[in-house]
Amino acid sequence: MSRILIVEDEVAIADLEKDYLELSGFEIENDGKSGLERALNEDFDLFILDLMLPEVDGFEICKQIREKKNTPILMVSAKKDDIDKIRGLGLGADDYVTKPFSPSELVARVKAHLARYERLIGSNTVENDIVEIRGIKIDKTARRVNGEERQFTTKEFDLLTFLAENPNHVFTKEELFRKIWDMESIGDIATVTVHIKKIREKIEMNTNKPQYIETIWGVGYRFKL
Ligand code: CA
Secondary structure (H helix, E strand, O other): OOEEEEEOOOHHHHHHHHHHHHHOOOEEEEOOOOHHHHHHHOOOOEEEEEOOOOOOOHHHHHHHHHHHOOOOEEEEEOOHHHHHHHHHHOOOOOEEEEOOOOHHHHHHHHHHHHHHHHHHHHHHOOOOOEEEEOOEEEEOOOOEEOOEOOOOOHHHHHHHHHHHHOOOOOEEHHHHHHHHOOOOOOOOOHHHHHHHHHHHHHHOOOOOOOOOEEEEOOOEEEEOO
């Protein structure tokens, strides 16, 4: 649920905004006094700032929020002239509404800005590193195979990923052991055989006729392309 902070000293207006936004499913905090402090230190999804406030005015609050956050800011003012001032100062407010405004217009604008901001954040998220080969999808970031939480041990996962990233290439057990386990590791090349068996049990339909990781007799293994 989106959380909105209203910084407004007129109780009647603050209550009106709060009522309408709560009806639309938002979580609302109203603070006409220590709004600036809360805006800077707490997590909100949007700010609604009144311009005329008894202590620090809306211009200053807007400026200080922008120095720290990209959260959408909607400014509310009783004077049309102030709108020009908001624009002129380039404070980084996303929108402005003049009093008196219709509550449904306020709600519509809040929704639009939240949606726009979510899209913006969404497009910045880092994509997972995925290896996809012959119907097998290995998500290296989430460490999942085919989207399932099927339990692959760290080494099984690394071994499968390494083979899938180098398809049609035969690796000897020694090479795989060196690559996945380091030289200092306790164990030997039989470890590789055991791990291949475990991987096959998780990805193959029939482990006797492996379709993905082939055994090249006397040499090693190959991920079939
Ligand atoms: Ca005011």
